[in-house]
Amino acid sequence: MSLRLYDTASRMKRDFVPLVEGHVSIYACGPTVQKAPHLGHVRKEVNFDVLRRWLEHTGYEVTLISNITDIDDKILLLAQESGEPWYALGYRVERIFHEAYRALGIKAPTYEPHATAHIPEMIELIEILIANQHAYAAPDGSGDVYFDVASWPSYGELSGQKADEMVTGEGVEERGKRDPRDFALWKGTKPGEPDTASWDSPWGKGRPGWHIECSAMAGKYLGPSFDIHGGGLDLRFPHHENELAQSRAAGRPFANFWVHNAWVTQAGEKMSKSLGNTADVLEAVARYGGRAIRLYLAGPHYRSSVELSDESLAESAAQLERVDSFLARAAAKLSAVELAGDEPLGQVPADFAAAMDDDLGTPQALAVLFNTVREGNQALDRGDLPAVGAALASVTAMLGVLGLDPAAPEWASAASTDDLTPVVDRLVQTVLSQREQARARKDWASADAIRDALKDAGLTIEDTKDGARWSLGKA
Structure with missing residues (x-):
């Protein structure tokens, strides 16, 4: 394997060498569950899902941890x-x-820890930081505990920010801080907050700060050092900068690679609930189909921003329809014996692999996919079944890596007999159209x-005066 990834910390592409041979450990920051997700939230999930699939395709066992932040200032405010x-x-x-996630075909993480279930691990980590003189309890009796940024000279190494450019971004009043850059590790209970939102600690009742959560959970499930940490680019500072500082100050090497995906934008601005320029994921899926939305999010390079528009979503749906049309035509032509052609099933073209190994170059990889589809259609037109089989095997393998194989x-589990996705209907209608053309001639x-092929696949075909109709289940 010759995968190169752009490491945010070193600001360069580096050869990826896992810490443990044959195994890759990933911590991908999960959501703060305050409001329903928009397309900007789930781009990270899609991008890391593609990374995971490519690693697994190349023979690695992957452990992917993605947390749930289920206690937070904004959650408490919205609930109130x-x-x-x-x-x-x-x-x-x-x-x-x-x-x-299910609507976009995202594989479940190996484990999905919740912040509220890991308070003891957070307290233990905070105590280590205090003992190492990198954290302090606020002297005002508030119960707050802060990381002492001035005690860690490497602070800023991930984001590249200078000391006078840094702000906390925590959105709460500063109680007992030595330095405005210091960030909360533990937040003492404030008047009016519910009793259920606080836990006992050596500093009094309270709850964890945002940044300590991920350091504690990553350490518990992946150990003091692991291969890849990442998320959306907006997490680089302050969240990931703070994670890196507190983890290394506690003596943990932490992540070997930092991988960040760019934003989904609308009218040139980062998609944000505060700006109101959001696109609900499930509404977009209902309109265009889950696979089309996934293609829209996975198609551009993960470090490039994606501009949201109806035109771009419609284009992704059209691209996918062309791919699905080839799959349907090829499957209708080939018998099971012919499907593999001269290529073993599961093999991707060398150009596709080279693109994926170059920092997950999905635009170049998709170009290979679409070119193979075009060649497969040409082979269908000239009746070259071995070439059709080879193209079908390659296309199927590439779709599997990208998480787009219908x-x-x-994808099968996402559909039901009562609510079939539009793409499935398009596939069947394409095949039925070819049947009608055969009947006409x-x-x-x-x-x-x-x-017969459709019946063998579990579909019932009924010829009516208005054309052929289909349904699941054999007659």
């Missing part, structure tokens, strides 16, 4: 405004995130073969 218990709000929104379990053998 709505009158809903904070934990009920978080759980409700978490379910929406999971629904969005036959994969994650009185090629009854081809028409019957197509109908």
